[in-house]
Amino acid sequence: MTPDLPAIFTRLRAELPAATLAHLRNPGPSGQDSLLVAPACLVAVCQFLHDSADLDFDLLSNVTGVDWPDPALTDAVALPAEGSAAAVGGFLEVVYHLYSTSRRVGPLVLRARSVDRAEQVHIPSVVAVYRSAEYQEREIFDLFGVKFTGHPDLRRILMWDEFLDHPMRKDYLAPDDYQYEPTPHDAVLEKAKQHYPATSES
């Protein structure tokens, strides 16, 4: 059962007046709208959703990152909040999918966005509320470079510690270890041209 997002939105407004929230509409057929939460009040919102006896969102099922490098794309796809100015220079986003096991409701989609993609990439960690975020936040730190403040053990999880890049970002360039292919095409053909000059051009 999908949660009643407008009701939850009004409820959060009443309970946490200081929280900055926005309701984002999903243009696609899935109908999964989401709630944009300002990073500063993310933990308070999660704590309320978890503790409130009648909402009871006890299972944080999925946490993931999204890289939005391009402001133009953001306006079209990333569901800008109503009335807010378009982001400049892109940002990193963390998406949370919450479920209630007792009420069988979900997913409630929360989103938090960083200020930019280079320096101000801090988002508070929700591990204190939902333990299931522990490894998933480490994965987002590893692959996207989001820094989770207050995480108990923020290290790389999939790549080795000496690794410097964040491979899931859209502008990541993989190391060039091209392997010869007999029938290259498209991007692979471009690589083949770099590594193996042609014998005859015609």
Next chain:
Amino acid sequence: MAIDLKLAEDLKSQGVHVTSFESLINWGRASSLWPLQFGLACCAIEMIAATMAKYDMARFGAEVFRPSPRQADLMIVAGTVTKKMAPQVVRLYNQMAEPKYVIAMGACAISGGPFKDGYNVLKGIDRFIPVDVSIPGCPPRPEALLHGLITLREQIAKEKLLGQERARHADPKGPGDLPVPEFGAHDIEPAFNPDVWNPPSFTRDVSES
């Protein structure tokens, strides 16, 4: 010195077996290969299936999977080798005692397979350790693994113990331990071992297009 094959056959019919020391040693080695119990990915499931009742790898003397590399003579690289895993694979190879053999099982171990575009995927284990038999497939069927094993046995049976073309393990000046790659800032360093592998030198023929 070559054996007179006809004489050997005659003697055999009378219950006397004549063979060379080399053939005897190779026969022993080929008939009881002990693989390293070491599964990397999907192919490992088919490797396990090959040892189970229906395919029964024990028929070929290779069912004794050893958890320790010190006791194993065959490394079946069954699955995708990632860059994070590559140093451990080379280390395990170094820890195995000669004579040792390597089977690259499946497309990933041969060349990276479907995952070859991945930033953390090694494009073939042959970049770091010498491979004796490659088994294509994704994953290869258990029959294919058995066929690969039989191919390896045939190769072992032909090994020379003396002379210029002697096998690696019979050469006291053999290569010894292979260098283990290290984790770098963007990739493993070095990206391949030039003593074992070098990028193939092809020339792209574009005259047809």
Next chain:
Amino acid sequence: MPELDEDQLLHVSLGPQHPSTHGVFRMNVLLDGETVVSLKPVFGYLHRNHEKIAEGITYLSSMPFTDRLDYICPLTNNWAYAQAVEKLAGIEVPERAEYIRVITAELTRLINHSAFVGFFLGDMGAWGSALMYAFREREKILDLFEDLTGARMMSNYMRFGGCRNDLPDGWAAKASVLVNEFPRFLDELENLVTGNEILIARTQNIGALPKEALINGGITGPMLRAAGVAYDIRKVEPYGIYDRFKFRIPLGTTGDCYDRLMIRLLELRESLAILRQALDQLPEGAYIHPKAKIRNFKPPVGEAYARIESPKGELGFYLISDGSAKPFRYRIRPPSFINLTLLEDMCLGLDLADVVLILGSIDIVLGEVDR
């Protein structure tokens, strides 16, 4: 408890090459004698960049990659991904295709759970015998899959809006024979396992945690149900046509390793019940929606999260479409990975030998943990 002497503690690195870690998982364990003081898992030895690759190719091209996630159960992975794309693009699935999906998914569950019992007993030292029985049955089911999909393991079978091809002639009859014969194997396996004194001594009261901690840690699937939480996505959020079948959700009481083993054995019986009903009711009709687009498929702008009850737990796919032929974001919610969150909590204060057992009882597949 006396103060721990740092110099007396023993660091043990289990894995990545270790017979008990089910692949290339690694744990850095700190031991006081035989007792676990700290346990830190190390991931990433099979990180094959599935998500990054999937964001560079079309939606359908990712289908074969999902086979290689949890490589013991390719067909449930196919289903989870197909369902997410169907949600994203609003595609209908014909009835016959839904039945075929249920049948293949439950057969997959048979493979997974029976192999689990084999591997779990292997972790306890009974290497081989139980696994031989499980793999004997697996081969029979794989023969069915090979008839249907053309491959033993990597099926690449489901499509957005249905399945790739119809059931071959006589397939349903062959599947019925298998389903009717399977209980004999189950009886045999249970005889072999459940009353065994050593098994009970090794597994009871090992690795249990309270329900609330498990839910908070994101644990799903048989692990959660073993602790007595009635949470099975087939029941709470019936996807496909699961609301048409009559089946029960087995529940444990304590959530220790013994309960986890028994849950799997009981779920095998329920899967057989679903299979019997599905094979009986299997309707005629199209196996794929006639308007389903295979080439030049571009879902509308939007996002979707869809999940199924895979044999390991909640397997979800989260997709964001920017209207092009390639997904803008492709995320897998891997049950094996998230079920490991509480591994250290389960192992603290127990012996090293129990760590192997607890890891086995979580039922992980590294292809899914590291992706």
